Amino acid sequence: MIPFDLQEPASLAEAIALLDPDDPSVRPVAGGTALMLMMKAGLFQPTRLISLRRLEGDLRRVHVDEHGDLHLGALVPLSKLELSPLVAEHAPAVSETCRTLSNVRVRNVATLGGHVAHGDPHMDLPPLLIALGARARAVGPRGERWIDAADLFVGYYQTALERDELLAEIVIPAPSPDSSAAYVKFTALSADDWPAVGVAAAVRRREGVILDAVLAVSAATEKPIRLAAAEAAIRGKSTSSGSFDEAAEAAAHEVEPLADIRGSTAYKREMVRVHVRRALIKASHS
Amino acid sequence: MSPQLRHISFTLNGNSVTAEVAPHHTLVEMLQEQFHLYGARESCGQGLCGCCTVIVNGRSVSGCLYLAAFADQANIVTVEGLAKGEQLDPVQEAFVSCSGFQCGFCTSGFILMVNQLLEKNANPTEDEIRHYLSGNLCRCATYPDIISAVHAAATTLRKE
Ligand SMILES: Cc1cc2nc3c(=O)[nH]c(=O)nc-3n(C[C@H](O)[C@H](O)[C@H](O)COP(=O)(O)OP(=O)(O)OC[C@H]3O[C@@H](n4cnc5c(N)ncnc54)[C@H](O)[C@@H]3O)c2cc1C
Ligand code: FES
Ligand code: FES
Numbered sequence: 001m002i003p004f005d006l007q008e009p010a011s012l013a014e015a016i017a018l019l020d021p022d023d024p025s026v027r028p029v030a031g032g033t034a035l036m037l038m039m040k041a042g043l044f045q046p047t048r049l050i051s052l053r054r055l056e057g058d059l060r061r062v063h064v065d066e067h068g069d070l071h072l073g074a075l076v077p078l079s080k081l082e083l084s085p086l087v088a089e090h091a092p093a094v095s096e097t098c099r100t101l102s103n104v105r106v107r108n109v110a111t112l113g114g115h116v117a118h119g120d121p122h123m124d125l126p127p128l129l130i131a132l133g134a135r136a137r138a139v140g141p142r143g144e145r146w147i148d149a150a151d152l153f154v155g156y157y158q159t160a161l162e163r164d165e166l167l168a169e170i171v172i173p174a175p176s177p178d179s180s181a182a183y184v185k186f187t188a189l190s191a192d193d194w195p196a197v198g199v200a201a202a203v204r205r206r207e208g209v210i211l212d213a214v215l216a217v218s219a220a221t222e223k224p225i226r227l228a229a230a231e232a233a234i235r236g237k238s239t240s241s242g243s244f245d246e247a248a249e250a251a252a253h254e255v256e257p258l259a260d261i262r263g264s265t266a267y268k269r270e271m272v273r274v275h276v277r278r279a280l281i282k283a284s285h286s
Numbered sequence: 287m288s289p290q291l292r293h294i295s296f297t298l299n300g301n302s303v304t305a306e307v308a309p310h311h312t313l314v315e316m317l318q319e320q321f322h323l324y325g326a327r328e329s330c331g332q333g334l335c336g337c338c339t340v341i342v343n344g345r346s347v348s349g350c351l352y353l354a355a356f357a358d359q360a361n362i363v364t365v366e367g368l369a370k371g372e373q374l375d376p377v378q379e380a381f382v383s384c385s386g387f388q389c390g391f392c393t394s395g396f397i398l399m400v401n402q403l404l405e406k407n408a409n410p411t412e413d414e415i416r417h418y419l420s421g422n423l424c425r426c427a428t429y430p431d432i433i434s435a436v437h438a439a440a441t442t443l444r445k446e
Binding site for chain 2: 005006036037049051079102109191
């Protein structure tokens with residue numbers, strides 16, 4: 001890797017002050033796993049990195065507030081999400097997704113904040129966070145603001161975060177008793193490859209009927225997105241798997257998959273169809 | 287830009303040490319160049335194969351994707367820190383007795399990962415072993431023998 005400067009502030013405020021809104025070669029670094037991949041490949045050449053590793057407090061915490069909302073600090077490693085009993089209880093689909101996200105060593109180092117802020121469409125958690133109605137708290141020189149997960153991913157490796165903002169936490173709202181969620185992925189090159197298609201579904205159902213569903217797809221598309229037509233197709237339908245076909249069909253129509261080494265556009269479209277169906281089955285039977 | 291060296295101190299295999307590192311150095315580079323420890327070696331360089339496994343504060347990391355500067359104040363263990371003098375640790379013993387390697391390039395990473403697995407799960411099933419070790423690759427494909435070695439080491443450790 002080529003040389004760069006490294007700063008290690010001790011507080012969130014200090015870290016924000018060190019960010020530069022005008023210079024894309026200055027970036028925060030958390031676990032460093034995603035950045036180091038890019039730096040080693042020569043895709044990113046920083047002049048200065050601001051390490052978040054000395055920051056303490058809520059940024060490293062997992063907790064449930066008085067409303068039952070689950071707060072996940074941006075510096076929480078993915079291995080902690082995988083193993084936390086609080087996450088297992090309040091967002092079991094998140095724990096399950098983390099179990100097959102990359103490998104143990106990456107999960108030990110990679111943080112939730114880096115995972116989300118990277119804006120890489122191949123990450124596993126973003127579509128699930130969208131389906132779960134999660135919100136992100138961003139902190140910058142002008143104070144803090146909340147961004148819905150569905151509005152956070154604005155393009156290929158692009159998020160709604162400003163260059164001088166840091167992600168502080170992700171909050172997953174308390175699930176209603178009639179809701180459940182699931183994430184399924186398709187890995188094309190090997191069992192534990194990055195996903196070629198990832199689909200998350202959150203459904204609310206009563207007496208065998210889907211009241212509503214949020215569906216999101218990632219990896220196949222340039223950014224994680226909601227599948228509005230598929231959501232409309234499943235609303236009010238029965239939870240018998242026959243009615244999932246229509247939603248799967250709608251999803252396959254509305255996505256615009258990007259072709260890459262993991263599959264052509266047509267192939268990924270087909271995989272979206274299959275996995276929307278699987279995600280709906282899994283969510284409505286869990 | 288000339289790399290600005292920084293002075294870091296940490297514990298390495300039980301000893302307090304110091305090093306001069308540049309921000310862009312990786313943990314593997316530092317261990318090899320400054321401490322002549324070659325157990326952790328870079329192969330894929332992308333976090334996929336586990337040849338560069340190092341234990342930092344009790345957790346496994348890929349040394350190829352870990353900044354050396356982040357070792358400051360940490361407790362670092364490499365494969366060289368497992369044996370007590372001439373006496374191999376139970377996982378190392380098991381890899382020898384089960385022939386859990388051929389060329390040996392991947393072995394130090396596997397041995398550290400297996401130590402981590404057995405700390406968390408004293409009696410893993412074959413599925414659990416395969417899942418835990420899915421981020422470690424062996425080009426010689428000695429996987430069946432590696433799995434035997436994990437079972438053997440688990441048996442020894444449960445007796446201790
Ligand atoms: C071998 C390998 C395999 C992988 N496989 C998968 C996979 O199958 N599925 C999957 O989902 N992911 C996979 N990943 C990606 C992994 O999830 C990410 O690399 C990781 O989550 C990034 O977290 P980090 O803390 O290391 O981020 P960093 O590399 O530190 O940062 C990533 C980005 O986020 C920014 N950033 C970091 N923290 C913040 C913050 N708090 N606020 C604002 N910006 C911030 C950085 O500036 C940078 O742009 C894989 C990674 C590796 C190395
Ligand atoms: S060399 Fe680090 S994981 Fe392969
Ligand atoms: S023994 Fe040769 S790579 Fe594993």
